[in-house]
Amino acid sequence: MRAALAASLDACEAAFDRAFGQAGNPWRHLGSLAFLLVVVTTATGIVVYAVYDTSVGGAYRSVRAMSAGPPAGLALARSVHRYASDALVLTMIAHLAREWLRGHAAGFRWFSWLSGVPLVALVYASGIGGYWLPFDRLAQLSLTATTEWLDALPLFGEPLARNFVSPASVPDRLLSLLVFLHIGIPLALLAFIGVHLLRLTRPRSFPPATIAAATCAALVVLALMHPARALAEADFGSEPMTVAFDWPYLFIHALQYRTSPQLLWAAAGAAGLVLAVLPWIERTPHAPAACVDLANCNGCGRCFADCPYAAITLVARSDGRHLPRQAEVDPRRCASCGICAGACPSSTPFRSGSDLATGIDLPQAPIRALRASLDRALETLAPRPAIVVFGCASGVEVASVREPGTAPIELVCIAMLPPSFVEYALRAGADGVMVSGCREGDCAYRLGHEILRARLEGSREPRLRARVSRARVRTFWGARADARSLSAAVAAFRRDLAASPRAAGPSMPPKRREALDA
Amino acid sequence: MRIAAQAVLYAAFVAVIGYFSTSPAYVHLAPGEAVVKLSLSHAGERKEPCRTRSEAELAKLAPNMRSPTVCTRERVPVRIVVAIDGTTIFDVVAQPTGLAKDGASTVYRRLTVAAGRHRIRAELADAPGGRMTYSATTEVDLAPGRLLVIDFAPEAGGFVFRS
Ligand code: HEM
Ligand code: SF4
Numbered sequence A: 001m002r003a004a005l006a007a008s009l010d011a012c013e014a015a016f017d018r019a020f021g022q023a024g025n026p027w028r029h030l031g032s033l034a035f036l037l038v039v040v041t042t043a044t045g046i047v048v049y050a051v052y053d054t055s056v057g058g059a060y061r062s063v064r065a066m067s068a069g070p071p072a073g074l075a076l077a078r079s080v081h082r083y084a085s086d087a088l089v090l091t092m093i094a095h096l097a098r099e100w101l102r103g104h105a106a107g108f109r110w111f112s113w114l115s116g117v118p119l120v121a122l123v124y125a126s127g128i129g130g131y132w133l134p135f136d137r138l139a140q141l142s143l144t145a146t147t148e149w150l151d152a153l154p155l156f157g158e159p160l161a162r163n164f165v166s167p168a169s170v171p172d173r174l175l176s177l178l179v180f181l182h183i184g185i186p187l188a189l190l191a192f193i194g195v196h197l198l199r200l201t202r203p204r205s206f207p208p209a210t211i212a213a214a215t216c217a218a219l220v221v222l223a224l225m226h227p228a229r230a231l232a233e234a235d236f237g238s239e240p241m242t243v244a245f246d247w248p249y250l251f252i253h254a255l256q257y258r259t260s261p262q263l264l265w266a267a268a269g270a271a272g273l274v275l276a277v278l279p280w281i282e283r284t285p286h287a288p289a290a291c292v293d294l295a296n297c298n299g300c301g302r303c304f305a306d307c308p309y310a311a312i313t314l315v316a317r318s319d320g321r322h323l324p325r326q327a328e329v330d331p332r333r334c335a336s337c338g339i340c341a342g343a344c345p346s347s348t349p350f351r352s353g354s355d356l357a358t359g360i361d362l363p364q365a366p367i368r369a370l371r372a373s374l375d376r377a378l379e380t381l382a383p384r385p386a387i388v389v390f391g392c393a394s395g396v397e398v399a400s401v402r403e404p405g406t407a408p409i410e411l412v413c414i415a416m417l418p419p420s421f422v423e424y425a426l427r428a429g430a431d432g433v434m435v436s437g438c439r440e441g442d443c444a445y446r447l448g449h450e451i452l453r454a455r456l457e458g459s460r461e462p463r464l465r466a467r468v469s470r471a472r473v474r475t476f477w478g479a480r481a482d483a484r485s486l487s488a489a490v491a492a493f494r495r496d497l498a499a500s501p502r503a504a505g506p507s508m509p510p511k512r513r514e515a516l517d518a
Numbered sequence B: 001m002r003i004a005a006q007a008v009l010y011a012a013f014v015a016v017i018g019y020f021s022t023s024p025a026y027v028h029l030a031p032g033e034a035v036v037k038l039s040l041s042h043a044g045e046r047k048e049p050c051r052t053r054s055e056a057e058l059a060k061l062a063p064n065m066r067s068p069t070v071c072t073r074e075r076v077p078v079r080i081v082v083a084i085d086g087t088t089i090f091d092v093v094a095q096p097t098g099l100a101k102d103g104a105s106t107v108y109r110r111l112t113v114a115a116g117r118h119r120i121r122a123e124l125a126d127a128p129g130g131r132m133t134y135s136a137t138t139e140v141d142l143a144p145g146r147l148l149v150i151d152f153a154p155e156a157g158g159f160v161f162r163s
């Protein structure tokens, strides 16, 4: 079932790629989109609050006046506030579902997952609390339903719902309390989002500008075309019969009245529990963490800067060498992506010696093995123009492009590739190097594209040296299903390389050649 | 072309939001329905009657502790039975609140009923032994959407019906 869902998500994302391009595809930015919507709701909430009256009699009047005003004034702020909060629920649920389908509920991501779970409750508590403030028929229904729900657990001595059985029973200070909740819970939400992002380096908390602008524009258009209306005022002397209903948030009231408060507790508790223990149900095999080799670490901090999961810290030197710092890996946080190995200045294949050791490495896929497979591939690479294709384990399976003249080499993450390997391949006989990774924005380790692209452009250490001809290096971003496109891209690359053949042959540094020959 | 496709997808997204933010309307009560709420707070009598201390007992106590009666603090649970047109709709035993079970018993119950004329009978037992100590009967005509609240105020003579 999950595989089928994951496949339909892939197909859906692929369809969106055609409309949005890979990098601008909103499916790849659901977390940051959710955060943007939190920010939009907060900003519009502040505007609406400025004119809100917190007295029992004034609350309804102030909200009605807002909606009766000019459509581009406060009414717009109120409507955008509502629709952004609805969009937040949908986006958050899509984000949760997508992370689950991608297998991101478990393993080293357990913290991100687990810290996401309370966000669901906080978003719901914030949104439902918002529906109380207009103090209309819907607020009445929601307050009654919520208090009846809370009363189903033995939390409060006196049933809370007794406050809403008649106009006289409604406490005077009620709206001040409701406003306090509707400010306090969203603030808690913001704080918990901070926790949610704690284990990520440079969290993408804002979506690309095009997505942000288009989303805001779409919400404004919706708010102008379908403004939030004022309903009838709350009247606790009678029951609301039929109400315009915000389903994304309030469906739980409908569920409660169709079943029972106890059943709703059971359902919410079960859902919360399943989400919370999912990381332990879905145990994924833990690949060995990256290891630091002090003999080859000079404490430069490049690995620290590139690690997407904040698994590396720079600590005081422990081996007595006269260097200020050394890298240290927290194995519990490590994703085993190898991006750190790609960052380390010691990961250069030009170093002599058959045993290439680097400062930080993956025990299961060391840089040494990467050079060995590259050397082996280069030895027999023919006919020309010959291409080496480096690919990542999460994107297109690069073995699928193996043919005479094309040597595929797979890495855990494409950003594990030190740029010096590109130069090395070109100097040791390849006419072109193709670098293939996941679809843009879809890196299994979050930052792979951004890091690798910057290294190849020469704007981030370690850089691909300027003297390497950029015409001989190409990138390809694709998902598992894009094997055909990769083949086509390789074929096109070969045609272009054939059209501009290289003057000289391999230009391997003599030392390495000797080592190879021996 | 791509921009148009994006516009269509964004429009679809906000159209879904716009629609489900108000529609379909939620039918909380069907056209022929009304609601009865039983909502009261009342302290039952003490579980055991207060006992008068004998002279001998009083003499044993320190002078400032010589209160002539001893009372246990625990109260009896309050039972409320409500019948509508002869059918029992609520039969609730509410335990006293507080750790020492010395607080009031509170009840809140909600029930949807058919609108129209109804005969409501409410009874309450708040003394040891469970005998019904209060009872009241009323006739109400509940229009659709109306609310009948059954409350209890011993100082007003017992049950209070508000509709
Ligand atoms: C208000 C609600 C939420 C917001 C604003 C939010 C925001 C974010 C953001 C900004 C990221 C970082 C994306 C990146 O930089 O790669 C992220 C990652 C993540 N979120 Fe959420 N999130 C929310 C709710 C949830 C929920 C409910 C879950 C699941 C229970 C969840 C699970 C995850 C996971 C597993 C990651 C890690 C992705 C990775 O390691 O690649 N989030 N979230
Ligand atoms: S393997 Fe990846 S997650 Fe682990 S330390 Fe290196 S860069 Fe960080």
Ligand code: SF4
Residues within 6 Å of the ligand: A292, A296, A297, A298, A299, A300, A301, A302, A303, A304, A326, A327, A343, A344, A345, A346, A359, A360
């Ligand atoms: S990149 Fe290499 S040399 Fe620099 S701190 Fe990390 S392990 Fe040490």
